[in-house]
Amino acid sequence: GAVVSQHPSWVICKSGTSVKIECRSLDFQATTMFWYRQFPKQSLMLMATSNEGSKATYEQGVEKDKFLINHASLTLSTLTVTSAHPEDSSFYICSANEEGYSYEQYFGPGTRLTVT
Amino acid sequence: GNSVTQMEGPVTLSEEAFLTINCTYTATGYPSLFWYVQYPGEGLQLLLKATKADDKGSNKGFEATYRKETTSFHLEKGSVQVSDSAVYFCALWGGKLIFGQGTELSVKP
Numbered sequence: 001g002a003v004v005s006q007h008p009s010w011v012i013c014k015s016g017t018s019v020k021i022e023c024r025s026l027d028f029q030a031t032t033m034f035w036y037r038q039f040p041k042q043s044l045m046l047m048a049t050s051n052e053g054s055k056a057t058y059e060q061g062v063e064k065d066k067f068l069i070n071h072a073s074l075t076l077s078t079l080t081v082t083s084a085h086p087e088d089s090s091f092y093i094c095s096a097n098e099e100g101y102s103y104e105q106y107f108g109p110g111t112r113l114t115v116t
Numbered sequence: 117g118n119s120v121t122q123m124e125g126p127v128t129l130s131e132e133a134f135l136t137i138n139c140t141y142t143a144t145g146y147p148s149l150f151w152y153v154q155y156p157g158e159g160l161q162l163l164l165k166a167t168k169a170d171d172k173g174s175n176k177g178f179e180a181t182y183r184k185e186t187t188s189f190h191l192e193k194g195s196v197q198v199s200d201s202a203v204y205f206c207a208l209w210g211g212k213l214i215f216g217q218g219t220e221l222s223v224k225p
Contacts, residue, residue: 006159034212034213041218041220042217042218043205043215043216043217043218044160044205044213044215046212046213049212093159093160095160095213104148104162104165105162105213106162107152107159107160107161107162108159109158109159110157110158110159112157
């Protein structure tokens with residue numbers, strides 16, 4: 001149980017275009033989902049926290065208008081990178097809490113974004 | 117604020133060697149502590165956890181004990197395998213997950 005999927009697993013897009021990444025909890029309801037960014041050989045940086053039906057809470061230094069997060073249901077959150085640029089190329093990972101277990105997160109497999 | 121510090125890698129060991137990856141934390145109160153593992157090209161998997169002082173988390177031969185006196189949560193395994201090669205992250209829960217910088221482990225046959 002407690003499986004989180006991400007789609008796509010990798011994506012290449014041209015500079016200036018937008019790309020959407022989906023995060024789904026497959027077998028549980030996720031009250032909260034988290035989006036992280038990971039640079040090569042570095043730790044995870046929390047970008048934002050999203051709760052179903054409400055606006056996401058962004059970490060300091062993360063551009064809200066560039067990284068749009070929507071948590072439309074208890075099993076789906078999306079991250080849209082708008083007007084992508086090469087510096088947005090990274091590994092994006094989502095995680096989700098099972099309802100009632102706020103401290104235990106289950107991670108998706110990640111999405112590799114390359115902006116050319 | 118809350119923070120986690122891990123020993124720097126990469127750590128290179130021979131198969132069947134003993135592994136220790138040090139992790140210390142700074143936090144208010146007694147947060148839950150975690151070890152996550154990331155295999156190449158994949159997301160993070162929870163390896164083990166401890167939710168209160170003196171708890172020992174264990175999984176797949178790995179162990180870590182929550183030591184409040186030394187604010188530590190060191191990861192150990194008695195005999196590593198090539199398949200254990202990965203990056204290991206120590207983390208604490210303080211309203212959100214705070215990760216250490218990660219320690220890359222490479223196990224040679």
